[in-house]
Amino acid sequence: DIQMTQSPSTLSASVGDRVTITCRASQSISSWLAWYQQKPGKPPKLLVYKASTLESGVPSRFRGSGSGTEFTLTISSLQPDDFATYYCQQYHSLSTFGQGTKVEVK
Amino acid sequence: QVQLQQWGAGLLKPSETLSLTCAVYGETFSNYYWSWIRQPPGKGLEWIGEINSSVGTNYKPSLKSRVTISADTTKKQFSLTLNSVTAADTAVYYCARTNTLTGLDYWGQGTLVTVSS
Numbered sequence: 001d002i003q004m005t006q007s008p009s010t011l012s013a014s015v016g017d018r019v020t021i022t023c024r025a026s027q028s029i030s031s032w033l034a035w036y037q038q039k040p041g042k043p044p045k046l047l048v049y050k051a052s053t054l055e056s057g058v059p060s061r062f063r064g065s066g067s068g069t070e071f072t073l074t075i076s077s078l079q080p081d082d083f084a085t086y087y088c089q090q091y092h093s094l095s096t097f098g099q100g101t102k103v104e105v106k
Numbered sequence: 107q108v109q110l111q112q113w114g115a116g117l118l119k120p121s122e123t124l125s126l127t128c129a130v131y132g133e134t135f136s137n138y139y140w141s142w143i144r145q146p147p148g149k150g151l152e153w154i155g156e157i158n159s160s161v162g163t164n165y166k167p168s169l170k171s172r173v174t175i176s177a178d179t180t181k182k183q184f185s186l187t188l189n190s191v192t193a194a195d196t197a198v199y200y201c202a203r204t205n206t207l208t209g210l211d212y213w214g215q216g217t218l219v220t221v222s223s
Contacts, residue, residue, distance in 0.1 A: 034210070
């Protein structure tokens with residue numbers, strides 16, 4: 001199995017902050033990485049695919065980057081609607097999720 | 107617009123079999139993989155497996171011995187069966203469309219399955 005290690009597990013931030021979440025793969029997954037946002041009681045929502053392509057309708061303050069084994073999701077200016085849990089997912093070989101990062105109010 | 111609607115039994119006893127079904131609306135069924143993912147209460151997401159009715163199935167290795175994913179192309183439905191459940195299988199189970207380019211782009215609403223004696 002390919003393991004995905006996501007950090008931090010919790011991130012405290014304020015509206016307007018720049019936020020960065022990191023995801024590391026146990027082996028190279030090229031660019032086969034997606035990022036999801038999940039709010040309580042809802043299914044995850046796809047934000048970014050192929051490491052850096054924004055899904056249609058996702059605000060441009062979200063940016064994905066990386067390739068190989070190191071990936072980041074950056075929110076350039078955190079908005080009230082962005083407080084949620086974020087997951088990375090590799091889909092290079094079967095599929096694996098990271099443990100999640102909860103972005104909470106500081 | 108693609109929609110996934112899922113259903114199944116929400117309360118099971120240990121050793122019973124979990125059975126969930128997901129119906130697909132607004133999309134050609136055979137063109138994609140269709141996945142099951144679960145999320146224990148308060149925890150992260152776990153991919154269970156996927157099916158493409160033309161190609162076959164893939165499963166998470168640690169669950170492979172207990173999981174079967176099947177599809178009914180005429181009804182545009184796919185199903186999850188998980189044998190010999192324990193309390194550790196308590197989770198919200200989601201169905202989702204797997205787009206080989208983008209990942210999991212459409213999701214069902216989720217079904218809470220509780221395993222308790």
